[in-house]
Amino acid sequence: MMVQEPGWEFGLDTGVSTPTLAMSATGSLVTTGSQDLGFNVSSETRCSRQDRVPVSVLGHWGSNRGQRDEHPLLALQHLYQHHLVWSIQGWTRPAPLSFQRNQQCEAQQMRGTSIPAAAAAPQHDDGDDDDAIPATFSRDVPRWFLCLLAHFLSATNTTTTTSSTTTGTSSSTRMDVLWTIPPLLLLLLWSSSTFVFYFKKCFYVAWMMCLAVLAIPLCLLKSGGRDVENMRVIRSLVRHVKHLLGLRFEVSGWEHLQTKGPYVIISNHQSSLDVLGLMEVLPDRCTMIAKKELIYAGTVGITCWLGGIVFINRKKTSDAKSVMAEAAKTMLDDQIRLWVFPEGTRNQRGDLLPFKKGAFHLAVAAQAPIIPIVFSSYSNFYLRKEKQFNSGTIRLKILPKIDTKGMTTEDVASLLDKSFNLMRSAFLEVSDSVPQSNGTRCH
Numbered sequence: 001m002m003v004q005e006p007g008w009e010f011g012l013d014t015g016v017s018t019p020t021l022a023m024s025a026t027g028s029l030v031t032t033g034s035q036d037l038g039f040n041v042s043s044e045t046r047c048s049r050q051d052r053v054p055v056s057v058l059g060h061w062g063s064n065r066g067q068r069d070e071h072p073l074l075a076l077q078h079l080y081q082h083h084l085v086w087s088i089q090g091w092t093r094p095a096p097l098s099f100q101r102n103q104q105c106e107a108q109q110m111r112g113t114s115i116p117a118a119a120a121a122p123q124h125d126d127g128d129d130d131d132a133i134p135a136t137f138s139r140d141v142p143r144w145f146l147c148l149l150a151h152f153l154s155a156t157n158t159t160t161t162t163s164s165t166t167t168g169t170s171s172s173t174r175m176d177v178l179w180t181i182p183p184l185l186l187l188l189l190w191s192s193s194t195f196v197f198y199f200k201k202c203f204y205v206a207w208m209m210c211l212a213v214l215a216i217p218l219c220l221l222k223s224g225g226r227d228v229e230n231m232r233v234i235r236s237l238v239r240h241v242k243h244l245l246g247l248r249f250e251v252s253g254w255e256h257l258q259t260k261g262p263y264v265i266i267s268n269h270q271s272s273l274d275v276l277g278l279m280e281v282l283p284d285r286c287t288m289i290a291k292k293e294l295i296y297a298g299t300v301g302i303t304c305w306l307g308g309i310v311f312i313n314r315k316k317t318s319d320a321k322s323v324m325a326e327a328a329k330t331m332l333d334d335q336i337r338l339w340v341f342p343e344g345t346r347n348q349r350g351d352l353l354p355f356k357k358g359a360f361h362l363a364v365a366a367q368a369p370i371i372p373i374v375f376s377s378y379s380n381f382y383l384r385k386e387k388q389f390n391s392g393t394i395r396l397k398i399l400p401k402i403d404t405k406g407m408t409t410e411d412v413a414s415l416l417d418k419s420f421n422l423m424r425s426a427f428l429e430v431s432d433s434v435p436q437s438n439g440t441r442c443h
């Protein structure tokens with residue numbers, strides 16, 4: 001009786017005809033050489049000895065499977081040795097369809113041309129060969145990548161087996177493992193869009209945290225403490241980040257930002273990536289209204305505080321109202337502009353959320369104009385649910401200012417409606433015309 005332990009889930013698209021694969025009665029994946037590779041095959045698996053079609057294997061590894069008690073990477077190495085690994089597509093629970101890389105026609109081409117003898121006639125495979133990677137693989141997967149992967153896998157194996165016996169050997173093989181991490185990382189970045197998604201997100205947060213470490217002393221040197229002028233420092237430090245993430249901004253309506261004196265900028269809020277667009281167009285002496293939780297975001301929080309960001313407690317409307325009333329006074333006293341996200345939270349549902357009233361009360365209290373700025377939808381390059389984070393272009397449309405001179409609290413509702421309608425139609429317009437992601441990965 002097989003015990004299925006919680007283990008790694010991963011996807012393999014073997015992409016070659018698979019006379020070597022068959023489902024055993026127990027549901028484990030075996031080769032014709034009867035070597036149990038230690039995989040439980042999930043119900044999504046299409047696997048047939050007769051069909052000889054490309055097989056997508058959604059594997060589930062459990063440590064006490066079959067005759068081997070192996071590291072999942074080692075199990076992959078065995079697949080590789082049997083010429084079954086076409087490419088490693090994902091390491092964490094991807095949707096099965098997301099790694100349907102090789103179409104059947106591709107496989108037919110393969111069959112028609114140069115299926116390696118070992119793969120075509122796996123009966124001769126003794127399972128121990130370290131022989132060359134079949135030439136055919138190099139058409140899609142660079143040969144050196146597979147070599148490095150195999151190297152990594154053997155190094156991992158050696159480390160596992162030697163660590164309990166000889167510490168000397170173990171430390172040298174550990175070095176081997178360390179050296180193979182960068183290429184493995186590249187391989188994953190190249191082959192798995194899910195991995196790219198998490199990698200880019202983590203990189204973004206980590207990089208911003210590092211930049212903030214730099215920003216703190218610079219801000220202190222510039223202004224000696226909390227000051228809106230620090231936003232210049234922050235702006236210049238953040239401007240390059242878009243390049244690192246493969247993002248491009250197309251800004252229109254610059255002339256509308258040429259307004260003198262204080263004003264309130266309102267914009268839609270899709271993700272923390274908005275900070276990058278915000279820094280593209282941020283005028284001088286402009287700071288933001290943000291949720292108070294942001295102040296606890298480590299070095300980023302400290303930087304936000306130094307940049308004069310006004311923190312509000314969204315859960316306590318009365319507190320938020322008094323902080324914003326205070327901000328309206330400061331706007332006038334210190335000639336400051338304020339950037340507010342009137343949706344009050346992040347939203348990536350392809351439309352705007354109903355606006356909160358604070359930004360409009362603020363503008364009316366300060367008798368300052370409102371300048372709406374619309375970010376086009378991120379959905380052509382960034383999909384949270386689908387775990388996609390490609391390169392892409394974001395359109396920023398700066399709309400003409402809306403005057404609030406002579407308005408009172410009674411006008412807040414109509415001011416809100418007017419701003420919402422203008423921004424909504426601009427959002428739909430710029431999102432519609434946004435070019436398709438320029439870094440789409442094809443899987």
Ligand SMILES: CCCCCCCC/C=C\CCCCCCCC(=O)SCCNC(=O)CCNC(=O)[C@H](O)C(C)(C)COP(=O)(O)OP(=O)(O)OC[C@H]1O[C@@H](n2cnc3c(N)ncnc32)[C@H](O)[C@@H]1OP(=O)(O)O
Pocket residue numbers: 208209211212215233234235237238269275288289290291294300303304307309312313314317320321322324325340341342343344345346355356357358359361362
């Ligand atoms: C180099 C270094 C690198 C690293 C450093 C990186 C640095 C990065 C730098 C910079 C990036 C910064 C990026 C920041 C991004 C942050 C974004 C966010 O955090 S978004 C969340 C917070 N934003 C908001 O919530 C919007 C503002 N919210 C509001 O304005 C709300 O209106 C609020 C909170 C004040 C109240 O919200 P309610 O949920 O209670 O709902 P309601 O309907 O709007 O208001 C309730 C009643 O209160 C009245 N009211 C609201 N505000 C009022 C006011 N100011 N005066 C009088 N009445 C007011 C309204 O009229 C309404 O009353 P009646 O229904 O009309 O009777």
Ligand SMILES: CCCCCCCC/C=C\CCCCCCCC(=O)OC[C@@H](O)COP(=O)(O)O
Pocket residue numbers: 204205206208209269271272273275291293294296297300344345346347
């Ligand atoms: C306890 C808070 C921890 C937050 C940790 C965030 C660390 C972020 C580090 C680097 C990213 C730099 C950009 C920071 C500015 C992004 C601020 C932001 O986008 O906050 C979300 C807020 O608008 C809406 O929050 P909710 O959608 O209501 O939730």
